[in-house]
Amino acid sequence: GAEGHGALTPEILRVPWILRFPGGRYAGVRSEPVQLIDVFPTLLAAIGVPPPPGVQGKNLLPLLQGAEEPPEEEAMRLAQAKEAKCAFFGDRWMLFWRENEGQVANRALYDLEQDPLGVRNVYPEPGGVEQFDVLFARYAAWAATQAEDDDRFRGRVRKLGEEEDVKSMLEALGYGGGED
Secondary structure (H helix, E strand, C coil): CCCCCCCCCHHHHHCCCCCCCCHCCCCCCCCCCCHHHHHHHHHHCCCCCCCCCCCCCCHHHHHHCCCCCCCCCCCEEEECCCECCCCCCCEEEEEEEECCCCCCEEEEEECCCCCCCCCCCCCCCCCCHHHHHHHHHHHHHHHHHHHHHHHCCCCCCCCCCHHHHHHHHHCCCCCCCCCC
């Protein structure tokens, strides 16, 4: 029932990732969930370029090549829209909260095995607070490990050289080079 892209609901967050490589390489359908943050390191791996320092996400090329992913117990996937945050843990749990200046509010917990559309908040039900706290602690521990890199790369401005340098860089990437 949500409209637009601002809601952090399963129907907004669980979308297919469609990627087409030249010549149909790695064609197929996989059911494992991935994240948008994984696109950049995957594309870099496909062209043989190592990711620069600070790049988050993981290279999914082995998965696209047919490798089986090692099972991750309740792998965490994240989404954010302004101060609203959401974390999926495996295929079962979805946490939702709002964070403003370090204060956590509007806690919600959804059991997607019982409620695939994520419409019934089980946070206020028996055991809901405890389950939320356990999963939120996992998120908070991960966030603490990322804080240094987040601060180091946030707002980083890269300056490009002279106009001719920019033009040759873009042409080397396959942009331009044709007649005006």
